[in-house]
Amino acid sequence: MNSLIEILLDQKNVKVIDATISYDEYVAFDLCAAHTNSLDLDLTNADKFEEYVEKYLSESKAKVAFGGYLEKRNLYKRSETFNDKNTEERNIHIGLDLWIKAGTSVLTALDGKIHSFQNNIGLGDYGPTIIVEHSIEGFIFYTLYGHLSLESLKDKSKGQTVKKGEKFAELGKSSVNGDYAPHLHFQIIANMEGNEGDYPGVCSVSDVEHYRKNCPDPELLLKIQKG
DSSP: OOOHHHHHHHOOSOOSBOTTSOGGGEEEOOOOHHHHHTSOOOTTOHHHHHHHHHHHHHHHTOSEEEEOTTEEOSTTTTOTTTOOSSSOOEEEEOSEEEEOOTTOEEEOSSSEEEEEEEEEOSTTSOEEEEEEEEEETTEEEEEEEESBOGGGGTTOOTTOEEOTTOEEEEBOOTTTTTSOSSEEEEEEESOOTTOSSOOOSEEEGGGHHHHHHHSOOTHHHHOGGGO
């Protein structure tokens, strides 16, 4: 039997946003702490950050900026969700971000069914979120789609069938997506560990190895850098 990693690598032609955009029109985007510290950029202001993303895309002649898996970021310091006084700071990103304008179509990565969904309200949280369950070659695993529009949660039900490449959501604006510049947080999860409608997308340094194993690099599935 293949491993989950092998199953992910075997999948072809997977996209999770607007299928009309070629991977040739994607550009890598560095949001690690060392880089953002060097910029004159207010990470607490979603509008200013959105302007920065749009400028970066324009200068790069690209339509989508991507990256962030296991990236150590300062983006979360503004929120007590990740940075309270009683627990270790969470600042390691364990999904892949795809930065593009609000309203962009979000597609199901693979055939599956809706596991759960909810609006994760709070500064720095996911906002509207959908989690899809997949079963391939005896492996059950999940994909998480965060920072969606509120409309994306309408007419959804647990167990609802979704097909690979089907538009089933749209990206939300900063007013509903946790106060970020519009983007999709896409994450692969081997074991939901009892969670419903939510799963950590950022972890502490101490927990990196656990989440690295439970949340494989989405690039294995999407293959953006291979085009």
